[in-house]
């Protein structure tokens with residue numbers, strides 16, 4: 083199976099073997115990696131396999147450690163996946179409006195991008211996905227909950243995409259911890275062409291540390307681990323991520339409060355503000371807001387020191403701004419400025 087999905091030279095690749103890969107067991111004196119012997123830990127190379135971090139993620143997500151890749155943000159996983167499956171001149175498929183990095187990573191690698199836009203209700207258009215498959219797209223990138231529309235795809239739709247599309251199906255779950263529906267991770271047992279991407283940049287509050295992950299079959303994760311840069315996640319980030327993952331209580335509290343604020347913000351913005359046409363339901367930590375004069379509102383917020391994202395040029399997002407849920411006080415300020423503007 084894997085052999086037919088991967089570019090042939092990737093399938094046959096022998097990875098770089100680091101000094102740390104080649105010793106196993108206990109050692110007291112490390113004279114194998116040309117490091118400076120003086121220091122408090124950062125003088126040593128980090129664990130190239132991020133073993134401890136991957137074990138903790140595996141436990142939290144209910145998969146085997148061998149099914150976890152960790153990278154320099156999920157952006158690294160996106161890039162590696164594209165390079166593993168698509169040669170220059172071949173293509174991947176995306177479902178706009180969606181996260182911009184799939185297309186950028188593809189084009190950077192000389193890989194084409196086939197668009198299968200979402201339907202008006204932000205659901206998948208299976209006819210277009212079938213056409214992408216017929217055109218030989220190597221991977222299909224789905225985003226759920228989707229950035230910037232905020233909706234989560236039902237698992238049945240992801241299953242149907244897997245049935246229709248013979249290549250790799252990547253489900254980006256950057257916002258899964260804010261969602262009410264189930265993760266696609268549960269499908270990994272029965273689907274060896276599925277990759278689920280998650281990240282510590284959103285709900286886990288570690289965007290600055292750059293830690294993202296891919297969860298998939300042991301074989302596919304083995305390939306990503308072979309083609310990544312040897313020390314792709316630095317020591318400071320591995321330590322910060324481990325510390326954060328072990329403090330589940332504070333994670334849960336933050337997520338709960340962000341979800342509460344999201345719903346409060348949605349109802350306050352939906353109610354009685356002239357100039358706001360629609361606030362879409364959200365399973366993420368942002369709201370997509372359609373307004374009469376998006377540029378004007380954007381500038382009004384900006385002149386009060388509040389920056390939001392203008393998504394009005396994206397397909398299906400006419401007039402839309404994307405607003406991240408902040409602290410209760412930040413959200414109060416946002417509402418006040420919008421009321422004044424309206």
Ligand SMILES: *Cc1c(COP(=O)(O)O)cnc(C)c1O
Nearest residue numbers: 155156157181229256281283294
């Ligand atoms: C924010 C975001 C990411 C995060 O990427 P990292 O590289 O892990 O910070 C991934 N996918 C989507 C859809 C996002 O919105």
